[in-house]
Amino acid sequence: xxxxxxxxxxxxxxxxxxxxxxxxxxxxxxxxxxxxxxxxxxxxxxxxxxxxxxxxxxxxxxxxxxxxxxxxxxxxxxxxxxxxxxxxxxxxxxxxxxxxxxxxxxxxxxxxxxxx
Amino acid sequence: xxxxxxxxxxxxxxxxxxxxxxxxxxxxxxxxxxxxxxxxxxxxxxxxxxxxxxxxxxxxxxxxxxxxxxxxxxxxxxxxxxxxxxxxxxxxxxxxxxxxxxxxxxxxxxxxx
Numbered sequence: 001x002x003x004x005x006x007x008x009x010x011x012x013x014x015x016x017x018x019x020x021x022x023x024x025x026x027x028x029x030x031x032x033x034x035x036x037x038x039x040x041x042x043x044x045x046x047x048x049x050x051x052x053x054x055x056x057x058x059x060x061x062x063x064x065x066x067x068x069x070x071x072x073x074x075x076x077x078x079x080x081x082x083x084x085x086x087x088x089x090x091x092x093x094x095x096x097x098x099x100x101x102x103x104x105x106x107x108x109x110x111x112x113x114x115x116x
Numbered sequence: 117x118x119x120x121x122x123x124x125x126x127x128x129x130x131x132x133x134x135x136x137x138x139x140x141x142x143x144x145x146x147x148x149x150x151x152x153x154x155x156x157x158x159x160x161x162x163x164x165x166x167x168x169x170x171x172x173x174x175x176x177x178x179x180x181x182x183x184x185x186x187x188x189x190x191x192x193x194x195x196x197x198x199x200x201x202x203x204x205x206x207x208x209x210x211x212x213x214x215x216x217x218x219x220x221x222x223x224x225x226x227x228x229x
Contacts, residue, residue: 034217043120043206044220090159094218102210103149103172104218106159 002027002095006107013081014115021076021110023091032094033074034104035065039087047089050074061085086114117143120209120221128227134195137224141188141209148190149218150182153204162205165190194226202228 003026013019025031032051036044048059055067065076074091088111092104121140129135141148150162161174165184182192188209194201204225208218 036220041225043222044208046217046219049217092159102147102216102218103161103164103174104151104159104208105161108158 002031002093002105004091004093004105004107006089006091006110008110009108010111010113012113012115015083016080019076019078019081019085019112021089021091021112023074023076023107024072025074025091025093026072027093027095032102033065033067034092034094035059035063035074035076036090036092037087038090038109044090047076081112081114083114083116086112088112120207120219122205122207122221122224124224125222126225126227128229129197130229131197131199133197134193135197135226136191136193137205137207137226139190139192139207139209139221141190141207142219145209145211145219146188147210147212147216147218148184148188149208149210150190150192151206151208152176153206153223154200154202159206162192197228199228202226 005024034049035047038044047063048057050057050067058064063078067074088109090109091107123138147166149164151159153159164172168184179195184190204223206223207221210216210218
């Protein structure tokens with residue numbers, strides 16, 4: 001069965017420090033992978049996505065993620081965190097089927113706090 | 117383009133009542149998916165509609181239903197509300213569906229008393 005694991009429930013970093021949020025997935029075929037961010041009381045905003053090709057993908061707000069098939073991972077990184085990055089981050093795998101429909105399977109999320 | 121819109125944004129109901137939530141997708145998007153978000157269960161897929169047909173359904177009881185109209189707008193309905201139905205209900209839209217990026221609305225916060 002498809003699943004997504006985000007091992008870290010809470011992470012606290014200092015402003016200006018680097019960030020890496022971990023994501024591991026379980027999926028039989030080549031997955032579609034996404035990172036979304038959610039601010040309190042808001043919907044989900046897409047940060048970046050991986051469908052195929054270059055395994056290092058760039059997203060919005062200075063985020064990037066690297067797809068590693070051998071490790072079944074899709075970790076999110078940012079070289080220098082800003083206070084406005086404090087939010088909850090969700091990794092998701094898109095389950096696509098020949099019938100054309102799709103659904104997102106989400107990890108439990110990682111809540112990021114940023115210290116000034 | 118305007119984003120995904122959901123109405124109402126907040127809703128308070130009592131146990132046993134029913135509720136209808138509405139979602140307007142991004143113009144040109146024909147696939148609409150619904151998700152439930154709770155602190156205990158996280159984000160869970162409810163169902164997906166494409167061209168007025170339900171193509172995929174998550175593991176939720178029959179009290180949860182939905183539909184899609186010819187203009188791709190979608191509604192979801194929850195009958196006989198239970199306390200555990202309190203959640204943020206998120207709608208997402210995408211183009212053809214399979215593997216395409218889903219864009220989320222702001223959600224409807226439902227509180228069941």
